[in-house]
Amino acid sequence: MRFIQNQLLKKETLANARKLLEGKWLQDSTKLPLLFEEIIKPHNRVCLEGDNQKQAVYLAKGLCKVNPQIVNNLHIVQSCLSLPEHVEVFERGIASKVDFCYSSGQGARVMNLAAEGKIEMKGIHTYLELFSRYFLDLTPNVALLVAEKADRAGNLYTGANTEETPAIAEATAFKDGIVIVEVNEIVDELPRVDIPASWVDVLVHSPTPQMVKPLFTRDPAKIDEVKILMAMMAIKGIYAKYGVNRLNHGIGYATSAVELLLPTYAESLGLKGKICQYMVINPCPTLIPAIESGFIKTICSPGGEVGMNEYVRAHADIFFNGSDGSQRSNRAFAQLAGLYAIDMFVGGSLQIDLMGNSSTATIERMTGFGGAPNLGSDINARRHSSDTWLKAGAEYAQTQDKTLLKGRKLVVQMVETFQAAGQPTFVEELDAITLQKKMKMPLPPIMIFGDDVTHIVTEIGIANLLLCKDLAEREQAIRAVAGYTPVGLAKNPQKVAELHKRGAIQYPEDLGIRFSDATRDLLAAKSIKDLVEISGGLYNPPSMYRDW
C-alpha cells in the first residue's frame, strides 16, 4: 500500500465525482464548477490547456466559477496564458503559483498580478522545458484539456491542432493524475484516434465550438519594400550561401516575405531544389506559392492554421497527415526537430543589444518565450553533420583559429533598425535588464543569446557574427547594420570598413541587390485572395482576412 497512494486517491476522487457523471460524461454542464470542487484539491498542479492556438475555454470559464474556499492555491502548469480566464483564476484566489512558457495578450496583466503578489512566478520555460518537466517534477495532478471530437467511449480526435494535448494527457494519465476533456462534437466514429479513451477520465460537452486563432496568417498586402529588400539579402547572402535546406521560420513579415520570394526571386537565382526543402513551421498560408512551385518537400508543424486544413489534406506529400487524411501536428516533436534537426532558425525580435542578445520583453509586458530559445540555439549535443552546419562551423573555427570539432546552427535575426518611428530595435541595454530588477528575477528574460546568433539582417545589410574575432568586433558589426539608431550612429567607421572588407558585413550592393529592385512585384502573392487562388480554392481564410 505504501507506494500506491496516488492510485488510491485517484480512485476515491473519481468515486466521489460519479454522482455527477454518466460513465465518463458530465450529465449537466451547469454542474461543471461542482465537478471541479470534487476533483481538484488545494495546492494541486493543474494544466488548464492553453496551447499556442487552442484553449479549453469552456473548462477555463468553469474553473473561474469554483468556490475559492474549496479550490485554492492551485499551481498552474501550462504553456500559454492567453485567455482572460487564465489570469482570472489568480485574481479570484483559486490559483497562486505558475510555471508557464508564454503569455500572449495577457502579458501586462500577468506582470501586474506578479507585482501585486497575486501570482508567484515559479518559472518561465520554453515549450520543451515545460513538457520535459511534466514528466519529472511538474506532472499535473489534473489536466483540463480540449479536443475537437470524442466518441462515446471517450477516445479523442484533436486533428490539425493536436499541438501538445497528447503530451499533457500522457504525463498526467500515467502518473495517476485526472484528465478532464471538453469536446464540442460527440460522434459515433472518429476520423482517427489521437488520444485513447484509457487516458481520459472525464468528458464534458462544450456547447460552443473551439475558437482557434489564426496566429500564423500574414497578409501579403502588408509586406512593404523594406521587408522585401531584407528578404532578398537573406536569400542571396544566407540561404543560398550556406545552401540551407532544413530550417524554421518565425512568424514576422520579414520571413513571410522570404516565403513569397521563393517562387520568384529565389527561383530566378536557380535555387529551387537547393534551399528550403524541409521546414519546421505551422502551415502558414504564405507558404502556398512555394509549395505549389515545388520548392518545399516536407513541413513538420507544431500546430495547425485556421483555414489551411483542406489545403494540407490535399498535400499529404508535404505534411504529416493521419490515415483519415487530416493533419496531425505535434508541438513537442516539432520543437525537437527545431532543436536538433534544423540547420537554420530565422526570426525577429523587438530589441537587440551590442552582444547580439535579443528580447521581446519590454518594460510594460513580459510575454515569455514559447519555442524561439530552443529553435534559435546552437546545440552542443548535436552529432550528425550537414554541409550547411559544417560550413558555418568552419567559418567560426577559422575566425577563432581553432580546430574544427563541431558545426554551427545558423541563427538569424531579421529586424528593421527601427520598430516604429522613434523606437530603435538596437539598444545599448535591453529592457529585459530593467525588467529583471523590477521583477526580481534571477536572470534577465533574454529570448536568444548573442552567443548563439550567427547573422543579423537589417535593411542596411547583413552582419555575419561568425566572422567576428571577439566581442569588440561583434559590437562593431552590429553597429554597422544598426543604421541610424543611436547604436548605429556611434559606430567606428574604420573598424566597420575593415569588417566590411573581410565580409563580416555585407551591404545590398555587395550582393548585387539594388534597393530599387525591391518592389512588391516580386511577391508571388500580393493579397490573401491571391493565396486562395494559388491554392486552387483549397485555402479558406478566416473572415477577418477577407476582402471579397
Place this chain on the structure above:
Amino acid sequence: MEKLQYNFSSKTNKLSKFGITAGVVNSGNLEILLEKHDKVDEFFIEVNTTVPGFAAVWQAVIGDFVAKYAVGACKFTINDCGATPAIVSLRLRQLYELAASDNQNNDYTNSRYLELNARERINALVDGGCFTEIMPASNKIVSPHLGQLDLPVEFDDGAIIGTAKIAGKPVYIASQNYAFMGGAVGEVNGAKLSGICLKALKDKVSAMVFLLDSGGVRLHEANAGEIAISELIAAIIQLKLASIPVIGIVAGRNGAFGGIGIVSQCLDAIIVTENARTSVSGPEVIETVMGVAEYDSSDRALVWRTCGGRHRSIMGDAFYSSKQISDIRQKLLELLDKPTSFNEKNLLDEYQLLEQRLIDNQNSRDGIDVWAIAGLSNPQQIPDLSDSDFMELLK
C-alpha cells in the same frame, strides 16, 4: 509638428522631371516633393514631421543620400507621418530615380488597380501619357484645417484631378488617394472634385470619370467636408442634366462610403470589382449603433455579402469587372459610349425599384437571402466563384 531645414552642398543635378512626388502621407510613411532650387551647387530640404526630436537622425539619413546623388539646384519638401529611416531612405531614392528616368512608365498591362496609387490608376486607365494634372502637388494647395490640429498635410490634399483622353475621347478625371486620411473629403480635396466637374460642364467633355476610394468625410474638417460633398453632388447633377456621362470606378482598398457612398449612387454608372465595397454607413458605424448581434463588422465575409462588389452587381447597382486593368478599361469604354438620360421619370422609377427591394427583402438577414430572392441558384457559393464564373452567372 516639427519643421526642420537643411542645406547641403552637392553637384548640380541632371534630373529631367520637377514637380513630382514620391510616397504618401500616412502612418509610417511620408511624401516628398521635388522642386527647383535657385543655387546650382546647393541642395535644400525641408522636413515637416509628426515625430519631433529626431533632427540628428534626419540629418544623417539625408546626408548619406546627398553623398550618393547629385542633387544641387534641387529642393525637396517632406511631409512626414512617422516614417522610419529605412522608409525615408527608400523614398528619397525612389524620388531621385523617378526624376532621373526618361521613360514615361506607362506600361500598366500587368499592374493591379489595388496596388497602384491614385495617380498611377489614372495613368493606367487613360491613353498613354495624356493625363495633364490640374492643381498638382507642386501648387502646394493644402488643407487649411489640418495644420491647426497639428496634423500632417499632403500637397495634393488627397485628390488628383485633370484632363485626359480615353480611346481618343476627351474626358476629365478625378482620383482619390486612399492612403491619405483614408481618401476622406475635406475642404480643398472636395473643392478639387466639384471644381473638375464644373470645368467638365463648361468645356463640354465626353465624360467625367471618378476613381472613388474613400471612407467619406474627414472628421477633422467635417463641416467643410459635408458642404464639399453637397457641392459635388450638385455639380454631378448638372453634368447629368447636360447629358455628360459621369462614370465611377470603385475598385480600391477603401471602397466608397459615407458621402462618397452617396456620390457613387448619383453617378450614371459605377464599375466595381470583387474587392469593392460601397454603402453609406460603414460596417463599424452600423455595429456601434445597432450592436454586434445586428451586424458584426469584424465578419468581413458578411461585410462583403452586404455591400461588396458582387452584391452591388447582383442588385443591378453596378457593372462588374475582373481585377485586370485591361478589363476595367474595357468596361469604362463601353460605358462612355452608352447614352445617358436623367429626368424625373427615371428618378421615380428608381424610387419604385428601391421600395420594391425593401418589400421583397423584409425578412432577409444576409446577402445570401437577398440573392436567393433575386432568383440565383446556390447563392452561398457566390462569394467564392471565380470572376469569370460570376460574370457568367450575372448574364
